[in-house]
Amino acid sequence: MIFDKNGNTSIITQEKASIIELVKKIDVLYERFKNDNIIINLTTLNKVTLSDIVEFLQISNKHRKAKHSFVIVSNNANLDESPDEIVVVPTLQEAYDIIEMEDIERDLGF
Numbered sequence: 001m002i003f004d005k006n007g008n009t010s011i012i013t014q015e016k017a018s019i020i021e022l023v024k025k026i027d028v029l030y031e032r033f034k035n036d037n038i039i040i041n042l043t044t045l046n047k048v049t050l051s052d053i054v055e056f057l058q059i060s061n062k063h064r065k066a067k068h069s070f071v072i073v074s075n076n077a078n079l080d081e082s083p084d085e086i087v088v089v090p091t092l093q094e095a096y097d098i099i100e101m102e103d104i105e106r107d108l109g110f
Helices: 017-028 050-054 057-065 092-108
Strands: 002-006 007-015 038-039 071-075 087-089
Touching: 007 092, 017 057, 038 092, 057 087, 071 092, 087 092
Parallel strands: 007 038, 038 071, 071 087
Antiparallel strands: 002 007
C-alpha cells in the first residue's frame, strides 16, 4: 500500500494486499487522512468485483458524511454494477475531476 498526498487529497494505491486487508489498514490509519479527500487507486489489480467495491462502502459513507470526497479508481471494475453510494471511475484524472466538482458543490452548499 502506497500513500501519496497531493494538496488536500490522499491517494492510496493498492499493491499486494487483498481488498479486505486494504480496507482494514485504511480503517486503522483513518485518523491520518480523515481531513483529506481520498482516492483509492486499484488500477494495479487485474479484476475488481462488486464485492471488492462494496468492502469500501462503510469507510466511504463515513468519509462523505464528514464532507470529504472518497473516490475509487479502477479500470477493471464493472462501473454499471457499482452502488450509487460509492464513486468509482476508470482514471485518476476523472477522480480529480469528481473531487473538484464535489468541492464546488460543498462550497455552494449543496
